[in-house]
Amino acid sequence: MIRLPVLVGLALRELWITFRLIPMLVLPVLAGLVEAVVPPELSGLSAVGGAGFWFAASLSVAVAVVAALGAWSIASECAGGTAAWVVVRAVPRSTILASWFVALAILLAVGIGLGGIGAWLTVLERAETTPDPIPFTAAVGATLATALAAAALGLLIGTLLGRRSAALVSLVVVGAVFGLAVAGPLAMPPLPTAGLGVLADLDHASRPVSDAIRSAGSALAAASVLLVLGAVLMERRDL
Amino acid sequence: MVCDGLRRTVQGERLLDGLDLAVGVGARLLVVSTPEGSASFLLRVLAGLARASAGVVRIAGVARADDSAAGWARRIGYVGPEAGIHPWMAPGEALDLAGRLAGFDAEERRRRVEAAAEHYRLGAQIGIPVRRGGPALAQRTAMAAATIADPEVLLLDEPLRSLDPVERSRLLSVPGQRRTVLLASRYPASEDGLVNQVALLRAGRVALHISIAELTQRNLPLSMRGIQALADAGVPGSGQTPVAVGQ
Numbered sequence: 268m269i270r271l272p273v274l275v276g277l278a279l280r281e282l283w284i285t286f287r288l289i290p291m292l293v294l295p296v297l298a299g300l301v302e303a304v305v306p307p308e309l310s311g312l313s314a315v316g317g318a319g320f321w322f323a324a325s326l327s328v329a330v331a332v333v334a335a336l337g338a339w340s341i342a343s344e345c346a347g348g349t350a351a352w353v354v355v356r357a358v359p360r361s362t363i364l365a366s367w368f369v370a371l372a373i374l375l376a377v378g379i380g381l382g383g384i385g386a387w388l389t390v391l392e393r394a395e396t397t398p399d400p401i402p403f404t405a406a407v408g409a410t411l412a413t414a415l416a417a418a419a420l421g422l423l424i425g426t427l428l429g430r431r432s433a434a435l436v437s438l439v440v441v442g443a444v445f446g447l448a449v450a451g452p453l454a455m456p457p458l459p460t461a462g463l464g465v466l467a468d469l470d471h472a473s474r475p476v477s478d479a480i481r482s483a484g485s486a487l488a489a490a491s492v493l494l495v496l497g498a499v500l501m502e503r504r505d506l
Numbered sequence: 507m508v509c510d511g512l513r514r515t516v517q518g519e520r521l522l523d524g525l526d527l528a529v530g531v532g533a534r535l536l537v538v539s540t541p542e543g544s545a546s547f548l549l550r551v552l553a554g555l556a557r558a559s560a561g562v563v564r565i566a567g568v569a570r571a572d573d574s575a576a577g578w579a580r581r582i583g584y585v586g587p588e589a590g591i592h593p594w595m596a597p598g599e600a601l602d603l604a605g606r607l608a609g610f611d612a613e614e615r616r617r618r619v620e621a622a623a624e625h626y627r628l629g630a631q632i633g634i635p636v637r638r639g640g641p642a643l644a645q646r647t648a649m650a651a652a653t654i655a656d657p658e659v660l661l662l663d664e665p666l667r668s669l670d671p672v673e674r675s676r677l678l679s680v681p682g683q684r685r686t687v688l689l690a691s692r693y694p695a696s697e698d699g700l701v702n703q704v705a706l707l708r709a710g711r712v713a714l715h716i717s718i719a720e721l722t723q724r725n726l727p728l729s730m731r732g733i734q735a736l737a738d739a740g741v742p743g744s745g746q747t748p749v750a751v752g753q
Contacts, residue, residue, distance in 0.1 A: 273606050277592075284594045351555050352590035352648075355582070356607040505516075505556040 298325030299382025316470030334421030409462025523710030
């Protein structure tokens with residue numbers, strides 16, 4: 268396992284040098300700042316509810332882009348021979364996949380964390396009294412878990428398809444699923460996407476913290492299943 | 507190294523069809539094939555990059571499944587037609603990474619990187635991205651990275667084609683009496699002097715496996731035509747019996 272940190276560093280460096288890291292990090296941060304430019308009449312019943320909705324809606328786009336770039340990255344590694352260069356050094360293929368997942372998880376955690384802070388600062392500016400931060404924080408945490416599942420899905424698709432198709436399919440699938448979660452149909456706990464639904468509808472959530480925790484658990488389980496499936500598919504393909 | 511009953515069909519083409527091959531320790535084996543992709547594919551199976559649908563590969567008596575850094579990472583080196591190195595990476599970084607993945611400590615890595623840089627004449631270009639140095643630099647770096655752990659088995663699939671023939675021969679003459687080298691090539695004549703055995707794969711099986719000395723005794727050149735003529739003549743050496751080392 269000592270080789271995992273080496274490969275995570277390599278993945279982050281590849282993202283940095285190819286400029287893919289910038290949208291992956293910046294889009295989730297910008298998603299947290301959208302509420303600041305939304306007119307007050309479109310801002311929801313409460314400041315927290317408005318910030319949550321616009322953050323969730325913008326994150327749908329940002330996470331779809333991250334998943335697409337993740338799919339592009341792993342497909343490029345496989346097609347370009349760089350994954351083969353590592354596999355020849357007796358690194359298990361599953362470790363390569365895991366290293367890309369960890370790299371994406373780091374970027375999503377930093378991006379969504381900073382985006383969440385940005386959104387909360389907007390809430391503080393708009394709210395008349397200081398609101399309870401716990402439901403918002405729980406919903407953002409659950410959304411991060413959902414984003415990790417989306418990243419795992421992108422990597423799975425990247426092990427199956429060429430880089431352009433993988434990126435396009437990931438963008439469409441993740442964008443559609445996240446869109447449905449924000450709109451409501453996929454927002455019922457304990458669906459893995461429910462965290463995003465809770466964040467998008469904090470004004471009407473009766474049990475936001477427990478729903479967020481249940482959703483986060485199922486999202487992390489879904490991410491694990493997708494990663495295991497991706498590792499199996501990667502083991503079977505020629506490099 | 508023993509391949510037993512390897513089979514694989516890719517896009518309707520049967521590249522391996524029950525291939526049996528035994529290669530002794532220290533052998534330098536040239537692998538040529540019709541169709542051309544078979545030899546290359548066999549090396550990719552041996553390197554763990556492609557899967558055979560049936561059959562077993564054993565190297566030094568061990569099935570190819572040891573993922574520990576001190577296992578196959580140090581025992582097998584592979585260089586393919588594509589260098590496989592990130593284009594932004596400098597040769598020094600690639601060699602250091604190869605040393606890390608092989609589990610060497612910092613001091614050992616530094617020593618090995620310096621030795622490889624000197625042998626493969628990377629000195630002046632050790633810090634520039636391989637993209638800027640062109641395919642020749644990428645291929646030298648790939649070869650240096652493959653040998654940095656001093657592997658027992660070296661699998662070379664059409665390597666160093668961008669280099670001039672003299673320099674290519676110098677770099678491919680990797681020393682080591684107990685090192686086994688398998689070299690897949692479409693141009694057997696260009697490998698003269700680098701190998702001591704040759705195997706012809708035909709329709710996914712070993713049609714001929716003889717020593718170069720035997721080829722020379724029959725006044726046949728190391729060429730595709732000469733090798734095929736010998737196989738057509740029904741010369742013994744089907745690959746079932748390993749050719750003795752040193753021939």
